[in-house]
Amino acid sequence: SRKRFSETFEGVNRCFREVFTRLFPGGRAELLLTDESDLLETGVDIDIRIPGKRAQNVTLLSGGEKSLSAIALIFSILLYRPVPFLLLDEVDASLDDTNISLFNRLVKETVSHSQILMITHNKLTMEIADSLYGVTMPKQGISTLVSVNLN
Amino acid sequence: SRKRFSETFEGVNRCFREVFTRLFPGGRAELLLTDESDLLETGVDIDIRIPGKRAQNVTLLSGGEKSLSAIALIFSILLYRPVPFLLLDEVDASLDDTNISLFNRLVKETVSHSQILMITHNKLTMEIADSLYGVTMPKQGISTLVSVNLN
């Protein structure tokens, strides 16, 4: 229904403006309706201003900036409508160490609402895990679980 | 022309079988024509067997396995038809440390034919560079070059 979409949109947008600044201190972002007069059919556009830079076509952003902005959008929807558990498969792949720390801090703030499962190759991300599950193939082609020690 | 494509295909395939085993010791890979009777229109399929595993749909491979297989294909074309310089933008992003070392070794074997420019966030990859170029933004939004020290 129009009313329901409008409420959801406003709620997610409020969260997005806020979560974005946690990952991009000094930056700004916003969701925009492509057609405000047609709430049933309108698309949703995204406006992003990286700290210190000017807002431009989202396509011009760097690989890491796109990833981190997408993470901001996902986590703002989770803030608006929490889920019991969350599964993230290598979302930190393009991020440099500074951005991984900001992402990890956001994950720690979110875990009070949700159980979070993260697949990662990054040692900084591994450090914030409460438990670690190692997957290996001692017999080639067959997966098994091992306990993991972070050294 | 048919003859030229056929020669190129055979040449690249020979290199691909060989380069693939340098990145996947104990594995096998092959390029296949989808329609051998129509050399002008045939597509090219790819068959990949990861060491210790069975050949399956290429779609089932892991993110890192797909990246490394694609790197094998690119480098086998480069072996067949070398180019003066080569530009790789974060091709190592999904690779674990073991695979990054195999990839780096392949890069060192290739540099005798080509000058190689690599954009990377990975410290192991940085270590094989003969020269490092640091890009930074001391004035926000404006890029500049700095010398880099690997510590």
Add this chain to the structure above:
Amino acid sequence: MRLRKLEITGFKSFREKVVVDFSPGISGIVGPNGCGKSNIADAIRWVMGEQRVRTLRGKRMEDVIFNGSEEVAPVGMAEVSMMLAADEQKFQGNYAECSEVMITRRLFREGESEYTINKIPCRLLDVREFFMGTGVGARTYSLVEQNSVAALVEAKPEERRQFIEEAA
């Protein structure tokens, strides 16, 4: 509600039964390329009723059954069980009184998927309705696939709308 345990047998690279005991909080899943981490993510989607074979990286649903390694033969069945525990958030409908619920999906070669909730056979629809009630079903933003993040920012406006509508 929280995810307590996952049991994976014959699903993709998990030929032998593997039990993942999840604790509360943040769980990190780690290991080398190709060892099976994303296959665990696929197992979670699959037991929750995922029918799109492409999302599971396959060509046919049968692709999720362990199809052998260089030394070992394929198996004939894949099975994944997910154990969920109620916490401050209780289960809904028929399961309101349950402190734990177990969802199982099983697939034999040449067969159709079979579903059980607390060991009682049921339909895919029942599994999906159960997850809808818990708040994880159809919330694709809660199960983020490998390499999918950056595309979200460059998505078409209609796709972004759909993504946000799931939070309604």
Add this chain to the structure above:
Amino acid sequence: MRLRKLEITGFKSFREKVVVDFSPGISGIVGPNGCGKSNIADAIRWVMGEQRVRTLRGKRMEDVIFNGSEEVAPVGMAEVSMMLAADEQKFQGNYAECSEVMITRRLFREGESEYTINKIPCRLLDVREFFMGTGVGARTYSLVEQNSVAALVEAKPEERRQFIEEAA
């Protein structure tokens, strides 16, 4: 032939002239997210005659001109120069006697791109023919974009054929 130097002025995030002096062998380009590394890759493609705005991540070709930061105004022109040196592989055609060749591309807002080879104005076609002769032109496998690798393995057979045909 080898890549000797790249001069970038007013192109994307390079407002001020930046000179990259390349040495033989392996060059690593490093830095934090968004600092301009892929923009250097775009500058290389652009000066070689790239016309597909999407490959340069823009919507219009004008998007490659520095369009300002929070504190600084946009500029009116983008210019990239690439210096190439002959080694055992000599240049071809008109440039067979040259030990060095400089390719420059310049774009003013509201204007069309202008090209020069060794400071002599020429057409896009001349730039493309020059790079064809050296073996780097139209060899897309030699300029690998960020996030593009894995897709190569899952490409359609027709696309993979085209990719290989470039090596002919």
